[in-house]
Amino acid sequence: MIQGKHLIEPENLSLEDLEDLFQIAERIEKDPVYLRSSCKGKILATLFFEPSTRTRLSFEAAMLRLGGSCLGFAEPGSSSVAKGESLADTIRTVACYADCIVMRNPKEGAALLASRYSEVPIINAGDGGHHHPTQTLTDLHTIRQLRGTTAGLTIGFCGDLKFGRTVHSLAKGLARYPSNRMIFISPPELRIPDYIKQGVLEKQGIPYLETDRLEKVMGDLDVLYMTRVQRERFFNEEDYIRLKDSYILTREKLKSARPDLLILHPLPRVNEIAVEVDQDPRAVYFKQVKYGMYIRMALLASLMGTVS
Amino acid sequence: MLNIAKIKNGIVIDHIKAGQGLRIFNWLGLGKAPYTVAFVVNAESKRMGRKDIIKIDNEIKIDFAVLGLIDPNITVNIIENERVTEKIRLRLPERVENVLICRNPRCITATETYAPHIFHLVDEKTGTYRCEYCDDLRTTEDFR
Numbered sequence: 001m002i003q004g005k006h007l008i009e010p011e012n013l014s015l016e017d018l019e020d021l022f023q024i025a026e027r028i029e030k031d032p033v034y035l036r037s038s039c040k041g042k043i044l045a046t047l048f049f050e051p052s053t054r055t056r057l058s059f060e061a062a063m064l065r066l067g068g069s070c071l072g073f074a075e076p077g078s079s080s081v082a083k084g085e086s087l088a089d090t091i092r093t094v095a096c097y098a099d100c101i102v103m104r105n106p107k108e109g110a111a112l113l114a115s116r117y118s119e120v121p122i123i124n125a126g127d128g129g130h131h132h133p134t135q136t137l138t139d140l141h142t143i144r145q146l147r148g149t150t151a152g153l154t155i156g157f158c159g160d161l162k163f164g165r166t167v168h169s170l171a172k173g174l175a176r177y178p179s180n181r182m183i184f185i186s187p188p189e190l191r192i193p194d195y196i197k198q199g200v201l202e203k204q205g206i207p208y209l210e211t212d213r214l215e216k217v218m219g220d221l222d223v224l225y226m227t228r229v230q231r232e233r234f235f236n237e238e239d240y241i242r243l244k245d246s247y248i249l250t251r252e253k254l255k256s257a258r259p260d261l262l263i264l265h266p267l268p269r270v271n272e273i274a275v276e277v278d279q280d281p282r283a284v285y286f287k288q289v290k291y292g293m294y295i296r297m298a299l300l301a302s303l304m305g306t307v308s
Numbered sequence: 309m310l311n312i313a314k315i316k317n318g319i320v321i322d323h324i325k326a327g328q329g330l331r332i333f334n335w336l337g338l339g340k341a342p343y344t345v346a347f348v349v350n351a352e353s354k355r356m357g358r359k360d361i362i363k364i365d366n367e368i369k370i371d372f373a374v375l376g377l378i379d380p381n382i383t384v385n386i387i388e389n390e391r392v393t394e395k396i397r398l399r400l401p402e403r404v405e406n407v408l409i410c411r412n413p414r415c416i417t418a419t420e421t422y423a424p425h426i427f428h429l430v431d432e433k434t435g436t437y438r439c440e441y442c443d444d445l446r447t448t449e450d451f452r
Contacts, residue, residue: 086420086422087416087420088420088422105416106414107414107415107416107418107419107420108412108414108415108416108441108442108443108444109415109416109417109439109440109441109442110416110441112416112440112441113416113420113423113441127416128414128442129414130414130442130443194445195438195443195444195445199430199438199443
């Protein structure tokens with residue numbers, strides 16, 4: 001039962017909570033009427049301190065499809081944050097208007113701090129390069145729906161693993177299921193951080209491998225999670241230009257991949273997945289978008305206590 | 309041989325690593341204390357070879373968390389009527405607040421200055437702490 005909880009990182013939800021959400025999302029997908037008016041009269045605040053199209057629209061679509069409404073801001077310049085208001089005061093104020101707050105902020109730990117000042121559930125929509133738990137829910141739900149399980153898999157993460165918050169969250173999420181193995185594919189400068197390797201994987205005895213060659217490991221993968229090298233996470237432009245095209249997935253590279261491989265991407269993609277790959281049935285990143293809306297519907301209804 | 313008289317009621321901070329005593333002395337503000345304080349540098353120690361000792365002839369409140377961070381091998385003896393009534397062996401605290409400072413410029417504590425800097429112990433052997441907000445790792449060596 002997650003009513004009233006904050007969702008700051010995936011570990012805030014137990015495995016039972018996750019399974020409940022997956023089942024609710026699955027039912028939402030199959031039954032067009034299920035929960036469609038469950039949030040009538042409820043308000044979701046979307047506070048986006050940095051740009052987002054997909055996540056913000058996904059949450060807003062989810063809330064509207066549940067019969068609720070939305071308010072908020074899409075960039076801080078249009079709020080009192082531009083006048084220097086603290087995060088704590090912003091949250092205290094918005095919590096007076098809304099039943100739930102979704103927040104994206106460039107600073108790591110922002111959602112956790114916000115949760116200390118909010119009487120309504122806070123959902124972390126991304127805090128800097130740190131966590132993005134609802135993307136993890138989306139990714140896990142996609143894998144579960146298309147593969148039938150989230151255990152016993154070999155998952156490859158490719159691209160920007162250092163600043164890629166979706167990678168950190170998904171790695172931690174998958175670490176909770178048995179018999180998973182992870183392969184991290186990146187240039188040396190963008191390696192997965194120690195707090196994931198040592199703090200999570202080694203601590204739980206989860207096998208992992210690091211490599212800088214996608215082709216070397218393609219045939220071993222059940223899931224390939226591609227990520228964009230993000231300009232906004234770099235402090236200087238030169239480093240970004242040097243690294244941005246490090247790994248591009250093409251039809252050619254997929255020749256050694258398994259026929260049942262799932263190719264995921266949190267989107268937006270720039271050029272790291274060639275457009276020619278979109279036609280490959282293993283490319284499921286647009287199905288991922290839809291699963292993301294369903295799982296967010298399940299999450300919002302559950303947090304606001306409107307699941308019948 | 310240097311002899312320091314026993315204190316009647318107070319605290320003896322013993323087994324301070326030689327050279328670290330002045331840091332503790334200053335952190336406790338003992339240079340401005342209105343009561344008697346003895347600060348011994350480089351005393352002989354069977355256990356450590358050399359050590360610093362601080363004797364405080366007054367009952368004062370000490371933040372054992374910070375003391376443990378500076379040196380977890382320190383022993384604190386509580387003295388009452390010239391007798392040791394309690395021996396406190398320090399260890400690294402599980403959680404510290406506003407003692408270690410997060411140096412990650414991407415952390416929310418860098419801009420929201422009212423937010424307390426909270427760290428949790430992740431590895432007692434290496435003295436590694438994790439920022440509660442950004443998960444950045446720091447060690448007690450950074451503090452010392």
